[in-house]
């Protein structure tokens with residue numbers, strides 16, 4: 001086990017509270033009898049997933065539901081589809097044609113709306129524009145856009161023609177953006193000139209310019225120009241709306257094999273190299289469609305709001321593809337959840353009658369700190385489900401969400417997953433009794449276990465590695481350009497998918513996920529590799545060596561502390577500290593900003609020369625680290 005989770009595990013043994021969800025949630029829940037659905041999904045996975053896939057449109061049916069040859073697995077073999085047919089046409093050609101698909105809000109409350117019919121037209125126009133600019137099936141396109149309808153159009157247009165999109169969160173710095181464009185060898189970048197956050201303008205195009213300056217394989221840049229007067233474009237740059245408007249709104253969907261890639265999403269791993277997680281059309285579509293209904297309980301009458309962003313996996317699965325495949329009305333809001341005032345989220349819930357919401361523990365803890373008065377001012381009686389993911393949901397935050405935000409009239413449900421597994425794998429389903437402090441039980445189809453280093457299951461109540469014993473249709477298929485790295489994930493514990501998280505399962509089968517077992521931090525629900533931060537630090541000319549650790553924080557879960565060894569000719573100063581912080585921010589983006597920088601003479605290392613981050617962390621927190629021989633890894 002990487003970190004020391006002893007105290008957390010001890011605290012968990014004291015949790016025995018089990019809370020029954022409100023009656024209205026149970027009555028409306030898509031799944032009322034978890035036990036029988038789960039049992040069926042395990043007894044007959046092919047029957048289970050085949051039945052769900054049958055609810056969707058395929059150009060050609062699959063011959064076989066799955067083929068497992070670990071670490072590889074294929075789903076809906078031989079099936080031909082295109083996720084946009086299910087996300088758009090299935091609704092635009094039905095009574096949902098004039099149903100609102102997306103409501104976009106700005107921080108100031110400005111509103112833009114697209115119905116399913118309109119969304120399909122715009123996606124088709126933009127898809128034709130991409131084709132006209134030479135983008136074909138299999139080409140990679142990087143999208144660096146704020147949370148806008150145009151960002152979603154760009155994603156869907158790529159999918160429509162079989163191009164592989166790779167969305168980079170429009171808050172990442174130029175170094176992170178450059179390494180992702182380089183790894184995916186994207187021919188095109190779609191961006192906006194600016195984004196808005198906390199009333200301020202974020203200059204995105206300047207970051208793109210810096211990122212692509214030495215990448216000659218990038219042929220075109222399409223820019224959503226929001227600022228007036230409009231920024232100048234060079235000859236290989238095009239205006240988003242001008243280009244879109246010059247094309248027809250008929251664009252047949254490219255016929256995709258079920259296993260053809262849909263997108264690459266980069267995430268942080270334990271090495272500094274970006275890890276391009278690849279998801280495919282068929283299985284991802286079936287999984288996100290199913291869990292939008294089965295877990296998030298989204299129905300036609302609902303207004304669904306996820307406070308995430310298209311730059312994260314939650315945005316791919318549960319802002320864009322899952323809810324669209326389920327025909328939902330989706331609310332998105334660009335900007336910060338506490339701007340222009342601390343109650344703005346609840347003001348929007350009241351204004352739009354939001355009934356299902358998906359947020360993160362960090363946000364819940366932030367609302368707790370602001371105080372009840374900002375929440376109670378607004379009517380939240382429409383809210384039936386408040387889902388939370390991204391980091392452990394501590395019992396205090398759960399209690400606040402359940403009792404203050406929902407006033408026990410809805411259900412706050414935790415769910416655990418990650419970029420590699422594009423949908424919940426553990427969670428408290430809406431009608432399931434809740435155990436605050438525990439994420440919940442395995443989702444239908446999921447065979448989860450807690451095991452020791454040798455792969456043996458540990459007894460209930462003991463900590464170990466969280467693994468999956470069966471693949472899922474909605475899991476990644478490979479790591480882009482690095483099949484060996486993909487294989488390693490299934491090799492840590494042979495024939496199991498290793499999540500990299502430490503978990504505990506109780507006697508009743510409820511899992512708690514405590515945190516990462518590797519050198520990956522979780523800051524405000526965002527995953528950041530210590531290697532990424534250290535690489536950014538040493539790319540500064542004054543820095544010789546660096547180590548990054550996470551230290552606990554009441555709101556963000558973890559914040560970043562870095563230890564820096566300066567080059568011989570440099571001496572510590574407050575000015576240098578600020579410059580170094582600014583440098584990391586510029587390279588990686590604001591989410592990776594170190595909170596504390598300590599200048600040290602040297603870093604503790606193992607005999608083989610590896611930095612002992614666990615020792616630094618233990619010293620920082622005043623913990624015992626036990627036998628240092630185990631620190632060799």
Ligand code: AMP
Nearest residue numbers: 389390391392415416417418419513527
């Ligand atoms: P990402 O791939 O960026 O979505 O990050 C996934 C990681 O976030 C997981 O491996 C966990 O460490 C953490 N995580 C996500 N959801 C939860 C949850 N409900 N409880 C505990 N940790 C979580």
